[in-house]
Amino acid sequence: MKSKVGIILGVILVVLLGYILMRPTAAKTIQVNNELCPVSGKAVNGSDTYVHKGKEYNLCSDECKQPLSEHPEQYLPE
Numbered sequence: 832m833k834s835k836v837g838i839i840l841g842v843i844l845v846v847l848l849g850y851i852l853m854r855p856t857a858a859k860t861i862q863v864n865n866e867l868c869p870v871s872g873k874a875v876n877g878s879d880t881y882v883h884k885g886k887e888y889n890l891c892s893d894e895c896k897q898p899l900s901e902h903p904e905q906y907l908p909e
């Protein structure tokens with residue numbers, strides 16, 4: 832009887848472990864908190880931001896969103 836309980840617990844453990852390992856990484860946005868706009872090099876305005884590959888970059892103005900969305904690799908490290 833005890834061994835059956837052990838097997839069941841083992842199966843539950845494996846399923847739980849598999850679930851934890853297989854679940855997609857949480858979609859969490861990382862705040863870069865940059866003080867200078869990656870596009871213009873000016874000080875950020877504190878309201879306009881752009882999210883790229885899960886990282887949120889601060890921008891100096893709304894106008895920098897377009898070039899950034901078109902050529903992110905040109906302005907951002909990765």
Ligand SMILES: [Zn+2]
Pocket residue numbers: 868869870871872873890891892895
């Ligand atoms: Zn800018």
